[in-house]
Amino acid sequence: MVTTRRTGLREQKKQATREALSAAALRLALERGPDNVRVDDIAEAVGVSSRTYNNYFSSREQAIVAAVNSEREARIAAAVADQPDGVGLAAAVIEAIVDQYTAPGVPSREALLLITARPALRDAFVDTTSAIEHPLTDAIAGRLGDIDPHTARVLAASVAAAVRVAIEQWLRTTAASFTAGGLVVPSGSLPDLLRTTLAPLAPALDAAEQRARRRDQ
Amino acid sequence: MVTTRRTGLREQKKQATREALSAAALRLALERGPDNVRVDDIAEAVGVSSRTYNNYFSSREQAIVAAVNSEREARIAAAVADQPDGVGLAAAVIEAIVDQYTAPGVPSREALLLITARPALRDAFVDTTSAIEHPLTDAIAGRLGDIDPHTARVLAASVAAAVRVAIEQWLRTTAASFTAGGLVVPSGSLPDLLRTTLAPLAPALDAAEQRARRRDQ
DNA sequence: GCAGAAAAGTGCGTGCACGCAAGTTTGCGT
DNA sequence: ACGCAAACTTGCGTGCACGCACTTTTCTGC
Numbered sequence: 028m029v030t031t032r033r034t035g036l037r038e039q040k041k042q043a044t045r046e047a048l049s050a051a052a053l054r055l056a057l058e059r060g061p062d063n064v065r066v067d068d069i070a071e072a073v074g075v076s077s078r079t080y081n082n083y084f085s086s087r088e089q090a091i092v093a094a095v096n097s098e099r100e101a102r103i104a105a106a107v108a109d110q111p112d113g114v115g116l117a118a119a120v121i122e123a124i125v126d127q128y129t130a131p132g133v134p135s136r137e138a139l140l141l142i143t144a145r146p147a148l149r150d151a152f153v154d155t156t157s158a159i160e161h162p163l164t165d166a167i168a169g170r171l172g173d174i175d176p177h178t179a180r181v182l183a184a185s186v187a188a189a190v191r192v193a194i195e196q197w198l199r200t201t202a203a204s205f206t207a208g209g210l211v212v213p214s215g216s217l218p219d220l221l222r223t224t225l226a227p228l229a230p231a232l233d234a235a236e237q238r239a240r241r242r243d244q
Numbered sequence: 245m246v247t248t249r250r251t252g253l254r255e256q257k258k259q260a261t262r263e264a265l266s267a268a269a270l271r272l273a274l275e276r277g278p279d280n281v282r283v284d285d286i287a288e289a290v291g292v293s294s295r296t297y298n299n300y301f302s303s304r305e306q307a308i309v310a311a312v313n314s315e316r317e318a319r320i321a322a323a324v325a326d327q328p329d330g331v332g333l334a335a336a337v338i339e340a341i342v343d344q345y346t347a348p349g350v351p352s353r354e355a356l357l358l359i360t361a362r363p364a365l366r367d368a369f370v371d372t373t374s375a376i377e378h379p380l381t382d383a384i385a386g387r388l389g390d391i392d393p394h395t396a397r398v399l400a401a402s403v404a405a406a407v408r409v410a411i412e413q414w415l416r417t418t419a420a421s422f423t424a425g426g427l428v429v430p431s432g433s434l435p436d437l438l439r440t441t442l443a444p445l446a447p448a449l450d451a452a453e454q455r456a457r458r459r460d461q
Numbered sequence: 462g463c464a465g466a467a468a469a470g471t472g473c474g475t476g477c478a479c480g481c482a483a484g485t486t487t488g489c490g491t
Numbered sequence: 492a493c494g495c496a497a498a499c500t501t502g503c504g505t506g507c508a509c510g511c512a513c514t515t516t517t518c519t520g521c
Contacts, residue, residue, distance in 0.1 A: 037468075037517060066507065076471050081508060178444045180409050185402035185445065192397050227395045228402065231448035254487065254498070283477065293501050298478060 045083050046097070047073045052090035057137055061091070061145055088151035095138050096155045103127045104162030108169060116170055116236040117229035120163075120186055124225065125218050128190075149198050156191040160184055171239040178235050185228055193217065193224040262300050263314070264290045269307035274354055278308070278362050305368035312355050313372045320344045321379030325386060333387055333453040334446035337380075337403060341442065342435050345407075366415050373408040377401055388456040395452050402445055410434065410441040 051072040055064045066087055070077040084090040106123035114122070142148045160183050168179035197217050268289040272281045283304050287294040301307040323340035331339070359365045377400050385396035414434050 040517090041469080077507090078472070078509085079470055082470075085508070087507075175440075177409065177413070177441050181406045181441050181444045184405035184409055185448075188401035188405045189398045192394065192401055196394070223392075224394050224398050227398045227452050228448050230451035231402075231445050234447035235444050257487095258499080294477090295479085295501055295503090296499085299500080302478070304477075 044073065044075060044079075045093075048075075048080060048083055049090045049094040049097070052084075052087075053094035053138060056091050056141060061141060061148065086151065088147050091148060092142060092151045092155055095142065095152070096158070099127055099155075100159045100162045103159050104166040107163065107166040115233055116167070117232035119170070120167070120232060121222065121225045121229070124186070124190060125221050128221060129218050143198060153191060153194055153198070156187050156194060159190065160187045163187065171235060172243055174239060174242055182228075182232060182235060185231065186225065189224040189228055190221065193220040196220055196224075261290065261292060261296075262310075265292075265297060265300055266307045266311040266314070269301075269304075270311035270355060273308050273358060278358060278365065303368065305364050308365060309359060309368045309372055312359065312369070313375070316344055316372075317376045317379045320376050321383040324380065324383040332450055333384070334449035336387070337384070337449060338439065338442045338446070341403070341407060342438050345438060346435050360415060370408055370411055370415070373404050373411060376407065377404045380404065388452060389460055391456060391459055399445075399449060399452060402448065403442065406441040406445055407438065410437040413437055413441075 048069060052064070052069045055068055055072065064087075066080055067077045069087075069090060070080040073080075080090075084093065103123055106127055107119055110119035110123060142152050160180075163183040163186060164179050167183050168176075171179055173179060194217075197220050265286060269281070269286045272285055272289065281304075283297055284294045286304075286307065287297040290297075297307075301310065320340055323344055324336055327336035327340060359369050377397075380400040380403060381396050384399055385393075388396055390396060411434075414437050
């Protein structure tokens, strides 16, 4: 079994407390407003020390956005790997990402409002995009037959950067729509934005795939 | 005159204290070792309050690496813009970046040793790569005739990401060569690494240029 | 099962980042 | 010259991140 890697019960418990912490962080932030939540409160709500909290999250904001972003990285990587082989690398990556960011999943409307409102939370949210980098590197390397170790890393990093640009832009227009008065929730069509920002990278992705294929033979 | 943008004397003084702070930070770090330098010490050495220090740098490490990285962003952007028009976008970007990272310029040997030794400083150093993003966006947009605003941003962000990968790799092998015992200074051929990591992006850069050229006519 | 090792949790102490609400300097218009 | 407005600086207070040393829990080999 390659399932759990590392001891089972230990890792299981760690994930449990991690999720408990981020869930509590989000809940408290929604209840009281983000400025009225101390790290100690979150830790206490879960029943651990505040020092332990910092072993899981290295900033207060991280815990909150983690509740919204939970496991998106892994799902993107899996989605890339699952695309049929007939599909080109660029199409595979783009579809996988758009899919995973389109599926509303966890992000409740209120949570998104919360995040878009506070600059610190928005920054933390933007930062989460880099989390897809490592899983995506593995997924791309798998498709390329991982010949040159750097190529997959660079492509994954570039894709993550493009996603970041899309989210920054999305948050920007979102913020604007707030100040404009309309309390309309975001969704300035994130999927469209993602396709737009990922499009310029398609030639690089496909070219890498071509080179890999050529070397394979 | 578009030179100084914003009032002259004010901005001049700001730059002066900024440089004084980062210079003092590096000097003190070299003299005493980075762990024996408090933010208060740096501020005091320059003659400002520690609160003012934080108006210029948002972390202690930032000031130190800024002394090494001074103005590299602007020089890269200028170098891209200066490449002759005959050169393709990919080649222009790659040459400009390699040039600017090859020129040893400021980074004294001791300073690099200092940075590569401490994880916190290494992280801060890696983070500086994202600083080239905005100037590079402008430079690329200039070459593309900035039609689609997102394309230049994505390409610049991707290039920055590739540079980051190169530097991470460079620091990794550097650290390894330390633990291996040899006190040999880095330079595991950063230029070569940069060319390697930037290569996969060449198709994207050139494709964007082609599209821009096609639209221009 | 048990003993020792490995890993996670915790308390303490320290330095730091940053909001806020003053005080101080700089620059510009008249 | 002069005075006002904007920009920069500063002191204070607060919460937070994190190293370190230590306790408690979990895992592994016998």
